[in-house]
Amino acid sequence: MNTFSTHTDHSDLFNLDMIRKYDKAGPRYTSYPTAPMFHEGIGAEDYAETLRRVADDTAPLSLYVHIPFCNTVCYYCGCNKIATKQYARAVPYLETLCKEIDLVADTLGYGPGHAGREVTQLHLGGGTPTFLSNEQIRTLVGKLRKRFRFADDAHGEYGIEIDPRECDADTVAVLREVGFNRMSMGVQDFDPHVQKAVNRIQSREQTLHVLEQARAHGFHSINIDLMYGLPHQSVETFDRTLDTIIEFSPDRIALFNYAHLPHMFMPQRRIDEGDLPTPLEKLNILEHSINKLLAAGYVFIGMDHFAKPDDELTIAQQEGKLYRNFQGYSTMADCDLIGFGITSIGYIGGGFFQNHKDLGTYTEAVEAGRFPIFRGYILSPEDHLRRQVIMRLMCDFALDFASFEREFGIVFREHFADALAQLREFAADGLIELRDDGLRVLPAGRLLIRNIAMTFDEYLNRKKTSFSKVI
Numbered sequence: 001m002n003t004f005s006t007h008t009d010h011s012d013l014f015n016l017d018m019i020r021k022y023d024k025a026g027p028r029y030t031s032y033p034t035a036p037m038f039h040e041g042i043g044a045e046d047y048a049e050t051l052r053r054v055a056d057d058t059a060p061l062s063l064y065v066h067i068p069f070c071n072t073v074c075y076y077c078g079c080n081k082i083a084t085k086q087y088a089r090a091v092p093y094l095e096t097l098c099k100e101i102d103l104v105a106d107t108l109g110y111g112p113g114h115a116g117r118e119v120t121q122l123h124l125g126g127g128t129p130t131f132l133s134n135e136q137i138r139t140l141v142g143k144l145r146k147r148f149r150f151a152d153d154a155h156g157e158y159g160i161e162i163d164p165r166e167c168d169a170d171t172v173a174v175l176r177e178v179g180f181n182r183m184s185m186g187v188q189d190f191d192p193h194v195q196k197a198v199n200r201i202q203s204r205e206q207t208l209h210v211l212e213q214a215r216a217h218g219f220h221s222i223n224i225d226l227m228y229g230l231p232h233q234s235v236e237t238f239d240r241t242l243d244t245i246i247e248f249s250p251d252r253i254a255l256f257n258y259a260h261l262p263h264m265f266m267p268q269r270r271i272d273e274g275d276l277p278t279p280l281e282k283l284n285i286l287e288h289s290i291n292k293l294l295a296a297g298y299v300f301i302g303m304d305h306f307a308k309p310d311d312e313l314t315i316a317q318q319e320g321k322l323y324r325n326f327q328g329y330s331t332m333a334d335c336d337l338i339g340f341g342i343t344s345i346g347y348i349g350g351g352f353f354q355n356h357k358d359l360g361t362y363t364e365a366v367e368a369g370r371f372p373i374f375r376g377y378i379l380s381p382e383d384h385l386r387r388q389v390i391m392r393l394m395c396d397f398a399l400d401f402a403s404f405e406r407e408f409g410i411v412f413r414e415h416f417a418d419a420l421a422q423l424r425e426f427a428a429d430g431l432i433e434l435r436d437d438g439l440r441v442l443p444a445g446r447l448l449i450r451n452i453a454m455t456f457d458e459y460l461n462r463k464k465t466s467f468s469k470v471i
């Protein structure tokens with residue numbers, strides 16, 4: 001049992017003074033080391049060797065497939081996507097994806113006579129995965145199921161990101177038929193003024209329809225993405241969106257802080273900065289949203305995520321069995337992850353491997369029978385230790401020093417003397433409780449978990465990059 005219970009009083013979660021004091025740019029730690037540490041010294045050959053080395057390991061596998069296309073562009077979007085109305089573009093992309101799947105499975109030696117490691121996790125992300133037609137979705141998942149051995153519905157987390165504007169009842173039925181059992185859908189905000197300013201017009205009815213269809217088809221868990229900090233948002237307008245969402249009652253809610261980085265994401269330049277809520281209004285929206293979601297019975301899981309008390313994420317957290325990967329929080333143990341498609345990142349055999357971000361370069365490599373890897377990172381023993389520390393902090397809101405001492409043969413207080421010295425200020429501010437044998441994040445520190453994790457990041461000062469603000 002975890003030392004931190006999610007039933008702890010959350011009333012102190014939002015502490016304006018502390019947020020103001022500690023709010024600075026920082027990574028989201030969906031990986032450690034984070035992507036800016038990846039380098040081009042790692043390529044296709046390293047990937048092939050690693051795949052061969054791990055082919056017969058016993059731990060399960062996780063698969064990620066990136067579908068970059070979107071029919072329209074939402075101006076706020078910071079995802080890796082290609083906006084196009086030409087659905088025909090999915091045809092060659094799917095062909096290349098299938099070739100990449102074959103390339104990986106061939107290298108692993110999986111196929112007839114060798115079922116290979118069991119896949120317990122599949123995630124289709126984007127962009128908009130339902131940009132693919134129902135037939136194309138069948139082809140893609142059929143290909144994956146032909147080359148990999150999937151755990152059954154009760155033992156696998158098979159998720160897909162849905163844009164409700166691009167998904168009808170037939171599509172939901174097909175998704176369930178091919179095995180998806182988790183769904184995440186983008187909403188952001190239902191206010192018409194906000195929707196117009198971000199070029200994402202999406203009705204409540206449309207959204208509710210997809211949600212009801214997903215429930216009727218027995219999806220195990222449904223998530224809705226919301227965002228605060230968008231143009232024209234205020235506590236009053238967002239309150240109405242929250243009312244609707246609470247009425248819809250999804251199993252999980254992600255409440256993202258809008259990361260406005262127009263120098264990195266071109267479409268964001270179409271957002272008039274004068275329309276953005278002030279930093280104070282933004283914090284008021286966050287405070288109000290947290291209080292409202294908690295009052296509605298949701299549990300704060302950590303890093304933007306809320307879930308119902310009976311959702312598997314909440315239960316996993318209470319049992320100390322929560323994990324974090326590129327898709328956010330997960331109940332599946334930290335396992336090797338294979339990525340397919342442009343920009344995707346895998347984590348295999350102790351290393352990160354990222355595919356080309358450019359569609360042409362990706363396609364050219366795969367069509368020539370080469371792995372489309374353009375950069376990566378092989379973790380050192382020290383990286384593994386710090387990765388584990390950051391993962392447990394983000395998932396448990398607590399660290400038990402003895403468990404790291406047993407697993408990594410270190411004396412925690414000596415090894416992390418620098419981090420612990422920095423953390424004394426957090427303790428003095430009431431954000432964490434620091435003991436001789438461990439630390440526990442207090443309610444007021446939970447929204448600042450990134451800042452706490454940052455003290456264990458060995459590379460933070462060496463990275464030249466733009467991270468978004470923590471809150």
Ligand SMILES: C[S@@+](CC[C@H](N)C(=O)[O-])C[C@H]1O[C@@H](n2cnc3c(N)ncnc32)[C@H](O)[C@@H]1O
Nearest residue numbers: 076077078126127161162163186225256258259
């Ligand atoms: C790939 S998108 C979701 C799937 C689908 N394309 C859709 O829009 O419905 C994943 C989520 O990232 C979040 N997101 C996108 N851009 C963001 C930004 N600039 N800052 C914070 N969150 C962002 C949104 O909440 C979005 O729903």
Ligand code: SF4
Nearest residue numbers: 070073074077079127
């Ligand atoms: S939020 Fe979703 S639909 Fe909108 S541009 Fe981004 S990936 Fe595409």
